[in-house]
Amino acid sequence: MPKKKVEKLRAGIVGVGIGSAHAGGYAKLPSVEIAALCDLDTKRAEQVAAQYKVKKIYSDFEAMLAEEPLDVVSVCVPNALHALVAIAALKADKHVICEKPLSVNAVEGRKIAEAARASKGKFMIGMNNRFRGDSQLLKRYIEDGALGTIYYAKCGWVRRRGIPGMGSWFTRKEQAGGGPLIDIGVHALDLTLWLMGNPKPASAYGATYAKFGPEGRGSGNWGVPVSGGKYDVEDLAAGMVRFQDGSTLVLEASWAQYCERERLYNELNGTQGGATLEPFRIFTDRYDQPIDITPQYHNISGHEAEIAHFVDCILHDRKPIATVEQALDVMKILDAIYESAQTGSSVSIK
Ligand SMILES: NC(=O)c1ccc[n+]([C@@H]2O[C@H](COP(=O)([O-])OP(=O)(O)OC[C@H]3O[C@@H](n4cnc5c(N)ncnc54)[C@H](O)[C@@H]3O)[C@@H](O)[C@H]2O)c1
Incomplete structure (x- = not known):
C-alpha cells in the first residue's frame, strides 16, 4: 500500500533579514514547506528565495496573507511593524512566531496579546537564546x-x-x-x-x-x-x-x-x-x-531549535514555551x- 501523502505546514516569512534564519529553521524540517517570502526589498527576498527554493515573493504582506493558504507566519520586520503584521496574521487565524522585542512598548504589545488570545492560531515570541x-x-x-x-x-x-x-x-x-x-x-x-x-x-x-x-x-x-x-x-x-x-x-x-x-x-x-x-x-x-x-x-542553534519547537507545538497542539504574556511582562x-x-x-x- 502506498503511504498517504502527509500535507506539509505552509510557512510565510515577512522580512528577510533575520527572517533568513527562520527560513533556515523551516528548511531543516521535513514537515514544513516555505510557501512565500515577503519583503519591501525584492532583491533581498530573491536571494533568500533562491537559497531556500521558495517560489512566491511578495512585497505586500496583506496580499501574501490574502492569497497564500499559509499555516504559520514569521514576523521579522522592524520592531515598530511587529504589531501591524502580527495582528493581521493572527486575525487571519495563522500561527505566528514574532521576532523580539514583542513591540516598541507595552501599549503596542498589549494589542498583540489581545489578538493572540482571540486568534485560533498559536503565538510565540522569538526568544532564540x-x-x-x-x-x-x-x-x-x-x-x-x-x-x-x-x-x-x-x-x-x-x-x-x-x-x-x-x-x-x-x-x-x-x-x-x-x-x-x-x-x-x-x-x-x-x-x-x-x-x-x-x-x-x-x-x-x-x-x-x-x-x-x-x-x-x-x-x-x-x-x-x-x-x-x-x-x-x-x-x-x-x-x-x-x-x-x-x-x-x-x-x-x-x-x-x-x-x-x-x-x-x-x-x-x-x-x-x-x-x-x-x-x-x-x-x-x-x-x-x-x-x-x-x-x-x-x-x-537557538534559531533552528526555536522554529522546530514552534512547529512541534503546532503539529501536536502544545503551548509554546515563550508566551505572549511573558513577552508582555x-x-x-x-x-x-x-x-x-x-x-x-x-x-x-x-
Ligand atoms: N532573535 C535574533 O537573534 C534577532 C536578530 C536580529 C534581529 N532581530 C529582530 O528581527 C527584526 C528584524 O531585524 P533585522 O535585523 O532582520 O532587520 P533588517 O532591517 O535587516 O531587516 C528587516 C527587513 O524587513 C523589511 N521590511 C520592512 N518593512 C517591511 C514591510 N512593511 N513589509 C515587508 N518587509 C518589510 C526590510 O526591507 C528588511 O529587509 C527586528 O524586530 C529585530 O529586533 C532578532
Whole structure:
C-alpha cells in the first residue's frame, strides 16, 4: 500500500533579514514547506528565495496573507511593524512566531496579546537564546531544584563596538522603541526571567546614556547604515528590577562602551546553588564543601531549535514555551526602565 501523502505546514516569512534564519529553521524540517517570502526589498527576498527554493515573493504582506493558504507566519520586520503584521496574521487565524522585542512598548504589545488570545492560531515570541543547548540544560537543573529558590540575578549583553545600522530604523526611537536595552538587553532579560520561573515584576529603576551613537562612533557589523540618519536612542542602559516575590535582577545592555569585549551573560543566585551561562557553571556544595559543576551540552542553534519547537507545538497542539504574556511582562520592564531613566525615580509595574 502506498503511504498517504502527509500535507506539509505552509510557512510565510515577512522580512528577510533575520527572517533568513527562520527560513533556515523551516528548511531543516521535513514537515514544513516555505510557501512565500515577503519583503519591501525584492532583491533581498530573491536571494533568500533562491537559497531556500521558495517560489512566491511578495512585497505586500496583506496580499501574501490574502492569497497564500499559509499555516504559520514569521514576523521579522522592524520592531515598530511587529504589531501591524502580527495582528493581521493572527486575525487571519495563522500561527505566528514574532521576532523580539514583542513591540516598541507595552501599549503596542498589549494589542498583540489581545489578538493572540482571540486568534485560533498559536503565538510565540522569538526568544532564540532560550533554545540554546546550555540554556535548556540549565533550565532542567533549575527545575530539578539544583539552585533552590532563586532570589538574585544579574544579566546583560554588552558590546565594545556594536551599534547596528547607524542611522537606520535600529537607531530611531520611533521605529525601534529604544537602543541596546530593547534590542539585545531583551534577550538577556528574557532568558534570565525564564530561568527564574518568570516572577511577576513589581518595579524597576534605571539609567540610560548616549555617548557614542550621537557622535557617529561605535558602529558594528549588523544592519545597513543610513548616512545622515537619526540617532535618538541610548547606547548604554542599566536597570534593576524588583519582583513581587521579593527577588531582584540587575540588567545592563550596551551597543558601544569601553569594555574588554562583547559578552552576553546570565548569573543566577539561589538558596542551594548559583549558575552562570558564560561560561556554563553551577556552583553548589557537596558534603559541606563547595563544588563547581561544568555541564557538557550540545551547542545547538537557538534559531533552528526555536522554529522546530514552534512547529512541534503546532503539529501536536502544545503551548509554546515563550508566551505572549511573558513577552508582555518583558515589555513592561523595559518601559519602566526607560521611564525611570527619564524621571530618575523607581517606576511601579502593573
Ligand atoms: N532573535 C535574533 O537573534 C534577532 C536578530 C536580529 C534581529 N532581530 C529582530 O528581527 C527584526 C528584524 O531585524 P533585522 O535585523 O532582520 O532587520 P533588517 O532591517 O535587516 O531587516 C528587516 C527587513 O524587513 C523589511 N521590511 C520592512 N518593512 C517591511 C514591510 N512593511 N513589509 C515587508 N518587509 C518589510 C526590510 O526591507 C528588511 O529587509 C527586528 O524586530 C529585530 O529586533 C532578532
